[in-house]
Amino acid sequence: MIPFDYHRASSVADAVATVADRPDAVFLAGGTNLVDHMKLGIVEPALVVDVGHLPLTDIEQMPDGGLRVGADVRNSDLAAHPLVRHRYPVLARALLSAASGQLRNLATTAGNLLQRTRCVYFQDVTTPCNKRSPGTGCSAIGGYVRYHAILGASKQCIAVHPSDMAVAMAALDATVVYFDADGEHRVALTEFHRLPEDRPEVDTVLPPGALITAVEIPPAPSGARSTYRKVRDRASFAFALTSVAAEVVLDDGTVSSARIALGGVAHRPWRARRVEQRLVGSPATSETFRAAADAELEQAEPVPGNEFKVELTRRTIVATLTALAAGEPR
Template structure:
């Protein structure tokens, strides 16, 4: 590992000032992803600015009925919070599915959003990778890609985003708040992650040196009946090969509102807007659910060894929405 300096920030303004004056510094929350990448030589910051002790560790109800989640809230505290479990159960389930208890106790909400792909070529500094070294190529396209993207990829990168939490946040229209040396700002999660295009090394729309300070979940009555389902290759904690965050409002057998987001299929959480549009006003049955999934997956461009994800996501949509429909009828 490269030698690095360490400073503990005492307030938000001080933290962003430190990064503003040192472009080779990085914020450190729980370190569950950053430290691993430093050990592998992928990340090589000259200085770490520890933000874990900043007063951003609260979950509060917003005046409009939503929730305000501080950036240093741990994943464990987020999943256990009564209002998260009551109002946005799919979010609590996603966090619990994401990692072991030990990691959840360390990992922070802000850091979770910024974790980087687990693509083996990205984490191997001896291999070319456009995300790590722009212009060097994407060997996954011709190589190992069974768990890579089927939606929104490009010829420059087919890696997937690893976060479970971000998939649920995408389904519920979360907004990310941040602070820079020039003042505060906000980004809807739908705009937070950049498309791959020909610049896969540019992953988020955060301004340079920005510190995530929190996440706002707007009120979403549909979210009270929601579920997160994750498929992985082993029962112990592993990254998804496909996942879904779904919420459903059914009245008199008709879908009145629905939220859908997919994980492990793109470089960012994939909000399934085409499927949602197809479902609103449609009968709440397996045929409609399958047709909606097909509408979304029509844009899929699988590689030779990950086409199974199309069938997997289709089956997840039908299964989870059927379960929610049955639950609504009880």
């Protein structure tokens, strides 16, 4: 066992102050990702700061009709909340498609956003990995790539972000609220996660020592219908080969609003802007959906072994939008 110090934070300010200037410190909430990585030897923190009991567990309606979700809200509680189920079915479905019931009962909102890739090479400390040990190389390139990126990858890393919840929140234009020594800050969730470029070890734009305190979701547009579709190797407890979070508004058979995000295909939840641009103002037909998917996937760069994900993603986009156009689910 690797020894470490433990501190039970008394407040958000105390948690942030405790980890200030401590690059060897980590925050602990649900622990469903961190504890695994400590066991595997991926991380060896000298200080663990427990924030899982802080008063960050509320789900509140904001004055504009949006929703503020505390950082420590458990995934199962968020999925079951009446406002989430009624107004944001895409989010409820994404949460319920993730992991297992036992893990959803522990995993937190902030922890879900911050979870690291499940790339088999990242989790195997005997192999080179630029994300785990910068400059050592990417073992996935030329290796087992069934679950790896087809969009936004680099020569340094082709891993994907594993979250389902984050994909739905990216489609919903959520905002991440965090606290550091300078106070409270906000960043759009679509800008929160990074593409690998030449620094794949850095997953997010969150400053060192900052603590996520909430996620804010704007109100859904009037008449919006949304859903989440996940394609995986087995029906439960499996990560996405590809997934689609979609919210659309239809007006007399024409798409008047569209927000689409993809999962399982990039280093971060992939906001499908090209799909959105092709959809808005166009008839809600299979031809439109196919053309929109094609426009997004023109930029796909699969590697030998995961070429199938391009067509799989195309079909999943079309199937998701077709279901929404048919009126179910809402």
